[in-house]
Amino acid sequence: MIRIQADALRRVIADIFHRAGSNESEAAAVARRLVDANLVGHDSHGVVRIPTYLEMVRSGGVQPNQHAKIVLDTAVFVVVDGQSGFGQVIGEEAMKMGIEKAQRSGVGVVALRHSSHLGRIGDWTEQCAEAGFASVHFVNVVGAGAIVAPFGGADARISTNPFSAGLPRPDGKHIILDMATSKLAEGKVKVALNKGVELPEGALIDAKGKPTRDPAELYATPRGALTSMGEHKGYGIAVFCEFLAGILSGGGTNRTERREGIVLNNMLSIILNPAMAGDRTYVAEEADAFIKWLLDSPPQEPGKPVLLPGDPERQNRAERLRDGIPLDDTTWNNIVVAAESLGMDGKATRAQAKPGN
Numbered sequence: 001m002i003r004i005q006a007d008a009l010r011r012v013i014a015d016i017f018h019r020a021g022s023n024e025s026e027a028a029a030v031a032r033r034l035v036d037a038n039l040v041g042h043d044s045h046g047v048v049r050i051p052t053y054l055e056m057v058r059s060g061g062v063q064p065n066q067h068a069k070i071v072l073d074t075a076v077f078v079v080v081d082g083q084s085g086f087g088q089v090i091g092e093e094a095m096k097m098g099i100e101k102a103q104r105s106g107v108g109v110v111a112l113r114h115s116s117h118l119g120r121i122g123d124w125t126e127q128c129a130e131a132g133f134a135s136v137h138f139v140n141v142v143g144a145g146a147i148v149a150p151f152g153g154a155d156a157r158i159s160t161n162p163f164s165a166g167l168p169r170p171d172g173k174h175i176i177l178d179m180a181t182s183k184l185a186e187g188k189v190k191v192a193l194n195k196g197v198e199l200p201e202g203a204l205i206d207a208k209g210k211p212t213r214d215p216a217e218l219y220a221t222p223r224g225a226l227t228s229m230g231e232h233k234g235y236g237i238a239v240f241c242e243f244l245a246g247i248l249s250g251g252g253t254n255r256t257e258r259r260e261g262i263v264l265n266n267m268l269s270i271i272l273n274p275a276m277a278g279d280r281t282y283v284a285e286e287a288d289a290f291i292k293w294l295l296d297s298p299p300q301e302p303g304k305p306v307l308l309p310g311d312p313e314r315q316n317r318a319e320r321l322r323d324g325i326p327l328d329d330t331t332w333n334n335i336v337v338a339a340e341s342l343g344m345d346g347k348a349t350r351a352q353a354k355p356g357n
């Protein structure tokens with residue numbers, strides 16, 4: 001393991017993407033979002049993705065320096081095409097459009113299609129919350145192939161289709177729910193495979209549809225499949241990610257074939273003025289009182305208090321900003337190799353990190 005400070009890691013990653021063809025502001029945006037995913041503890045959506053992202057640049061799966069293009073624009077509704085641009089730029093631009101509508105009309109609905117990987121979806125919920133708006137986001141995945149079985153099905157037909165929702169709070173401690181609709185994120189299966197450990201009961205089926213705890217079954221030929229979180233209920237949300245994000249945006253569903261080097265996200269976002277009924281004070285006070293009501297529940301296990309969605313990420317951010325971001329040796333080596341392949345000084349890059357745990 002190594003530890004590296006967020007600022008230093010951001011500089012390395014921005015340099016990599018700038019050399020790979022992104023202009024300075026795009027390279028900085030990609031670096032900021034990837035490092036942020038590590039900061040909040042979602043390592044599966046952070047800098048571990050550098051090799052895949054660079055491969056997508058090389059194969060044309062992601063197009064550097066694109067911007068969100070308006071396809072249809074009404075008072076409250078905007079359809080946006082991401083033109084296979086970096087999700088870190090396209091996502092932010094699309095949310096700005098929705099926030100402007102919500103500022104004018106109280107509601108902004110954004111149907112975003114054909115963005116390259118949007119990363120951690122909570123980023124977009126946080127952007128809305130920072131601007132003072134509540135929001136919900138449904139996301140589907142196209143191109144990367146199916147990886148999750150429909151409830152009761154024996155093979156993969158959908159993806160880990162994330163869902164996110166947020167409520168802004170005046171103290172900046174926004175409530176942010178951000179989750180895959182599969183029981184496990186794919187990144188966690190890879191980690192288990194690398195460590196040689198079994199998966200929890202019920203998270204995976206093999207290619208015959210039988211439950212298995214062996215992570216290798218997900219990558220076997222023919223492939224196994226992840227299962228939905230919450231059985232039929234998580235599956236139901238994932239289906240609506242396909243309907244709302246995939247079909248309503250025009251971006252398509254996961255029915256499409258796996259295409260090497262392509263990961264496209266479609267996202268339907270509904271952005272709302274939290275004081276729609278007109279009384280901001282009531283919203284703030286009742287939210288505070290309800291949160292207190294929840295957190296006052298006595299813990300089942302001593303020392304493990306009830307948390308709110310977004311709390312684990314906030315705790316991770318504080319800790320990792322202080323102690324540096326932990327990266328396993330393989331992930332860090334892959335970053336240094338990528339940096340060297342683009343003409344950066346490998347020794348100077350390595351010197352940014354220190355041994356960690």
Ligand code: NAD
Pocket residue numbers: 042045117118119120121122139140141160161162176177178179180181184185265306307308309310311312313
């Ligand atoms: P997770 O299971 O770690 O967390 C899910 C949610 O539960 C979070 O909002 C978290 O704050 C909350 N939470 C966790 N522990 C809690 C507790 N004890 N009490 C209360 N709330 C708690 O997340 P995940 O499902 O593994 O998703 C990981 C990331 O992967 C997310 O950021 C998601 O957006 C991302 N993702 C992206 C894509 C894509 O295509 N772009 C696809 C799938 C997932």
